[in-house]
Amino acid sequence: MALHILTDDITEEFAFGGGAGGAKSWTGCSWLAMMCIAYPGTRWFIGREELKRLRESTYQTFLKVAKEYGIKQGEVWKYNGQDHYIQFANGSRIDLLDLKYLPSDPFYERYGSIEYTGGWIEEAGEINHGAYDTLKSRVGRHLNDKYGILGKIFTTLNPKKNWCHTEFWKPYKAGTLPANRRFLPSLVTDNPFVDKGYISKLQSLTDKIKKERLLYGNFDYDDDDNALIARSAIDDLFTNTFVDKGKSYITADVARFGKDNTVIMLWSGWRVESIHTLQKRSTAEVAQFIKHLSTKHGVPRSNIIIDEDGVGGGVVDLLPGCQGFVNNSSPLPNPDSDKDENYKNLKTQCYYMLAAAINAGRMFVNADGNLEVQETLSGELEQVKRLNADADGKLEIVPKEKVKELLGRSPDYSDTLMMRMFFELKKPQEWLHF
Ligand SMILES: Nc1ncnc2c1ncn2[C@@H]1O[C@H](COP(=O)(O)OP(=O)(O)OP(=O)(O)O)[C@@H](O)[C@H]1O
Ligand SMILES: [Mg+2]
Structure with a gap:
């Protein structure tokens, strides 16, 4: 369903998330790999709070996805470890972006002039709203018209009371999301590929709040242990x-x-x-x-x-x-x-x-x-x-x-x-x- 939304002609901002292990990262990697191959010369990004985690975690999922679907490394694509991007032989490319908030660049001007076809923000709970705002305005600008594809920004997240809560979760619950914005819950129980151990690990969490967030994808659970009123x-x-x-x-x-x-x-x-x-x-x-x-x-x-x-x-x-x-x-x-x-x-x-x-x-x-x-x-x-x-x-x-x-x-x-x-x-x- 997420892939369907990622390729429709309506949705421009799409948040997918909730629990842990619901195939958020897998979905993002699959989407970008397929778009890169289907539309030669297009330019995409994956952004995360820390580049290091992007390489150690999200890029690792990309490797698995490429292997699973026979997208051969070296032949179809290669990784540029110096400038951190994935280059496809057909000219498409995925930039890995560090979205850390820098006081010297509060409006993310470092990404303010790059033209992207579309992109993905991973673990948006950690991301400053300014990064989202800037990147939102950078998609839909590279070969979108030529191929007739909508500029989309894909957001994956776990429950957090930041802008994701106000821009996606709350209006989703109230049924007031505009037509171009969507939220789709993602839970570990939706994922038939997940290791059995993963679910039981989440079930055995003793931290009540963590369990509500990561197992049930509950955004409304107060994530502050210190709150006096339920x-x-x-x-x-x-x-x-x-x-x-x-x-x-x-x-x-x-x-x-x-x-x-x-x-x-x-x-x-x-x-x-x-x-x-x-x-x-x-x-x-x-x-x-x-x-x-x-x-x-x-x-x-x-x-x-x-x-x-x-x-x-x-x-x-x-x-x-x-x-x-x-x-x-x-x-x-x-x-x-x-x-x-x-x-x-x-x-x-x-x-x-x-x-x-x-x-x-x-x-x-x-x-x-x-x-x-x-x-x-x-x-x-x-x-x-x-x-x-x-x-x-x-x-x-x-x-x-x-x-x-x-x-x-x-x-x-x-x-x-x-x-x-x-x-x-x-x-x-x-x-x-x-
Ligand atoms: N279509 C698929 N085919 C095979 N394995 C899959 C598929 N989708 C997900 N998986 C596997 O399911 C597990 C969880 O997926 P993934 O890491 O994408 O979830 P996530 O929602 O990003 O989790 P987290 O909250 O930990 O970041 C991984 O081991 C992944 O390899
Ligand atoms: Mg993930």
Whole structure:
């Protein structure tokens, strides 16, 4: 099927991959060898992060393919070990390209003027997006019209959360790939030629994440061991409609004026009943909004919490009786836990508790069909990760600055969700109600 796609008249960008041992390399080598022979004088490339690995691994597969199909070395083709290309007697040629990212050549200008018929990027999970972008514009430029063949770029890969995920896997799953772009899963179980030992080796992997990626070709498995919240639990958050209603709360993360978003969540028990995003509002306007929301939904002032760092402090002052959340304040004794855990600060403690609640499926977020909010919150929750314990053995999470760098914005939604845990730590004593 992959070879079929590689020779059709529609697909210009084709990603083939997923698991290990699904004949990705074999397919790439077969395709190029056959194209070189069928179309004399054409020019192709195989690119990989490191030329050394290209020679030690991909080129070795090429040798096997040539042998298997009787494409005689020395007679039909030979390898130029000095300039790293495979020269065919009929004038066709395959360049082996080193696609390592070089700070001195961030846009891969070293390949910016070569004209190729088509090409293949091997192990694209290791490749910088700039290389893909440049090479994409270099194919379809050498004898394509003469032979009537489409300029194609073939990408082989194992699951990785880089550009391959956003450009191929996600739209593939959502069914939104454009007509000229395709993804085809490749699993070891599809390959009848693989050694039996290969499959059992993958099955016996003890590293859960590796196994998900390499045996099942799962791109959505979070490849970060340090993530505190399971990806599936994050997805469930938006469909856990069965979660009971309860006491009402409001949590709010206030933006610096003109920057980020002010996010306000209205809670009933462990249900987020509504999410409000305010842009460019003064502290007075934010306070007014919260006041209105609390009156409308009967939220006692003491059940409102607002981050007190920075601008939020101004809102806290305008709503006397509400709680202020100070990220870096000391952790609080947890009335529901006898575990003696040592958190770096209150925020870390609340994030750990939030992770536990989400992982247990105890929380529901009503995103009200707003997919953008849902994606944003999900992305932020994925970034909640433990940091290696410091010298004192205190539990830490990846700091906000790092998360900001990764997301390109502040994790406002997850922070607002996290503050809800404060009320589990500061449970009022059970007063008598007459
Ligand atoms: N058509 C074929 N005929 C004979 N052997 C094949 C064929 N296709 C694949 N194989 C064999 O199957 C095995 C796996 O193939 P290949 O190395 O291409 O997989 P891969 O997906 O690139 O794996 P990896 O993830 O390890 O890079 C190899 O031993 C290869 O020789
Ligand atoms: Mg391979």
